[in-house]
Each structure stands twice: as structure tokens, then as C-alpha cells.
Amino acid sequence: MSAPHCRFCAAPLSVTFCDLGMSPLSNAYLQPGQLRDREPFYPLHALVCEQCLLVQLEEFESPEQIFGDYAYFSSYSDTWLAHASDYVEQMVTRFGIDGSSQVVEIASNDGYLLQYFKAKGIPVLGVEPAANVAAVAKAKGIDTQVAFFGIDTARRLATDGKQADLLLGNNVLAHVPDLNDFVAGMKRLLKPTGLITLEFPHLLRLMQQNQFDTIYHEHFSYFSLLTVEQVLARHGLTLFDVEQLPTHGGSLRVYARHVEDAGRPVAEAVALLRMEEIKAGLNTLAVYADFAEQVRETKRALLEFLIKAKRAGKSVAAYGAPAKGNTLLNYCGIRTDFIDYTVDRSPHKQGRHLPGTHIPIFSPDRIASTKPDYVLILPWNLRAEIISQMASIRTWGGQFVVPIPTVAVF
Numbered sequence: 001m002s003a004p005h006c007r008f009c010a011a012p013l014s015v016t017f018c019d020l021g022m023s024p025l026s027n028a029y030l031q032p033g034q035l036r037d038r039e040p041f042y043p044l045h046a047l048v049c050e051q052c053l054l055v056q057l058e059e060f061e062s063p064e065q066i067f068g069d070y071a072y073f074s075s076y077s078d079t080w081l082a083h084a085s086d087y088v089e090q091m092v093t094r095f096g097i098d099g100s101s102q103v104v105e106i107a108s109n110d111g112y113l114l115q116y117f118k119a120k121g122i123p124v125l126g127v128e129p130a131a132n133v134a135a136v137a138k139a140k141g142i143d144t145q146v147a148f149f150g151i152d153t154a155r156r157l158a159t160d161g162k163q164a165d166l167l168l169g170n171n172v173l174a175h176v177p178d179l180n181d182f183v184a185g186m187k188r189l190l191k192p193t194g195l196i197t198l199e200f201p202h203l204l205r206l207m208q209q210n211q212f213d214t215i216y217h218e219h220f221s222y223f224s225l226l227t228v229e230q231v232l233a234r235h236g237l238t239l240f241d242v243e244q245l246p247t248h249g250g251s252l253r254v255y256a257r258h259v260e261d262a263g264r265p266v267a268e269a270v271a272l273l274r275m276e277e278i279k280a281g282l283n284t285l286a287v288y289a290d291f292a293e294q295v296r297e298t299k300r301a302l303l304e305f306l307i308k309a310k311r312a313g314k315s316v317a318a319y320g321a322p323a324k325g326n327t328l329l330n331y332c333g334i335r336t337d338f339i340d341y342t343v344d345r346s347p348h349k350q351g352r353h354l355p356g357t358h359i360p361i362f363s364p365d366r367i368a369s370t371k372p373d374y375v376l377i378l379p380w381n382l383r384a385e386i387i388s389q390m391a392s393i394r395t396w397g398g399q400f401v402v403p404i405p406t407v408a409v410f
């Protein structure tokens, strides 16, 4: 394969942000019968572009090929549904989205969000690449087209009279392989006075909170306000407001409009956050290059803890089987030599094994029956919830361990 180039500005990429070695796809959970099969591993190497400072993964295979049957049903999470419903209320109140507006959502999944607009009699259209997920939305009566979004899809929809007053994409920008084609498509589909909202995990929080385990193959790009603003500007879009959200360890919701649309002034929040990023050094290459050492130190600290625990004859189990856990365990080379098993509430994961490390996944009851000395919490973002749910481990002197931002025992 030729040397990698920036997916935004096409400059050659050579500066490492974080090299997590070779890793399997984070959602490739294995059935017991697959444990002796050959398992594909791909480089998990994030680089930063010296020209535009976009943090991104090196490309290694066509996304359609690897994510073809990837199906995640958004409606399965109550917290996420509440987030979607609140968003709809805000759009109606702040921007007057009503029955005369056209709402278009990119990567609309099973209609988890558009259903709330539809309930208010607002015309909606979803664009969703996974046919099985789109079918669920259609069954709910949500108009959905099965397509990857880009300039071609946008042209076709615009010709069909589907230009958007509100065009939104939640947690899709990071997954887009051809960033420029995607944003050019948004520009094309937006009505002259329309607005765009995009949500994505915030690179500043990833770096400050050491959330390197949120780097996985499905996430091609990692955005700061500075980089997303550049990307939008190149395609004739102005970022006019920004909000910080607690989702995924710290996300941004950015608001954009056509450069030509002077009706929406740029809010002060944009300048404030831009200043915060500049103060943190996100406009210089050095701070990105330093991140790699922080990641290596986390690996050493976690291994040090586990080696000490095992030498002392302690037993360790894990809680959760999230994608981020797979990045962490594969990077650190932690298998059943350190962790006996993990547990997860999802029945789809129980009975399977984690990709790469082959750690078995059981139902949470297993913890009460084996009474481990330590429970390593892999979804650290749900730490408070898990510690209260599993409080009974205290009865046998069990303790919780959280690996991120630094290894800590509770």
C-alpha cells in the first residue's frame, strides 16, 4: 500500500498520534466455534496531518467491505432516545422547525430520532446505508432511503425536491471515509436558509481525558472545533454555534449554515471554544505528538497493576464488553492470563468471546458466584452506574478498577 494521505487536505501523513498496533475489528465478537479460526487483525494507527492537523486513522481496506453487515440499533438505548427527544424539542423551539420544514437525517439508523419529528407532523427523510436497519425505520412509517451519503445522493435527493431546512448527522462524521464528498453533499442538499447540526466526540476531551480506547477502526477521523470548522469552510459552510455535550466522554454539537446566509450570526461560544483549543495547543503539532507517550504510560500502569495483583494471588474479572474495551485489551495484550472473564448485560454478547483476546463473556450473575478480588470496569463512561449496580462485591472485599484516564482502584 502507498504512503497514507490526509483524507481532508491530501497532504502526506507521517506524524503518529497514537499507534495501538494490530487489532481486530472492535465489534467482531466470536462464537465458541470460531476460536480456532484465523482472525483478521488490522493496523490501528492514528496519525495527525502536519498541514491541517486532522487526526485520522490510516486507511487499510474499503469500509463497505469490512462494515457491510454492521448493524447497531440505536433505539436499544434509553439514554440515547432521551437525548434524541430533547434535541427535537430544541430544534422546534429555537429554529421554528414545523410542518412546513423538511428534516433530513444522515445515518438515520432505525428512525430513533426522526420518529419524534414525525410525531409533530414534521416531514422527515432518513438516509441510512444499512438495509436491515433502514427496514426497521420504514416499518415505523419513517421515510428512509438506503444509501451512503455524499454528493451523488445529495444531488439525487435535491432533484426529488428533498432539500433540507434542517440537515443533521449524529456520530456519522467520524465514520465517513470520503470526508470532502460527504460535506460537499451536505452543502448541496441544504436549502439557502437551512441549517446543519453535527454531533461527534470532541478530540480535546479525548486527549485531556486520555480516552485513547475510543480509537477504533470504525472511527476514521477525530475532530476538534478547529478542524471541523476548516472542513466546513472549505465547502462554503459557516459554523455559527457550538454546544458541549456529555455523550461519549465529551462530544460537540456544531451548527452550520451557508456562508451566504447572513441571517444567523456567529455565536460567542464558537470563539470561546476556539480559544480553549488554542490554549490547549491544538493548533500546534507538538501537543499531538506528545499524546503517544501518555498512551504508552497507561499501558505500563495497567500491566503493572495486573502483574502485581496476579503475583499476590488475586483474581480479576472485567465488567462490560464495549468496543473501547477491545481496543484497550488488545493494545495491552491482556488475555485470560490476567482476566478470567468479562460480563455484559446484552444477551447478544453473552456466550461469545472478545475479539482478539478471546476473553469469554458471561451474564453479570457470574461475578456473585466467583467473587473476584477485582472487577475492571471497561466502559469507564458508565463507571458510577456500574459501581452502584455491583455494590455487592464489597461483601467479599472486592474492589473496582478503572483503567482510564489513569488506573485507579475503588
Ligand SMILES: [Zn+2]
Residues within 6 Å of the ligand: 006, 007, 008, 009, 010, 011, 049, 050, 051, 052, 053, 054
Ligand atoms: Zn490534512
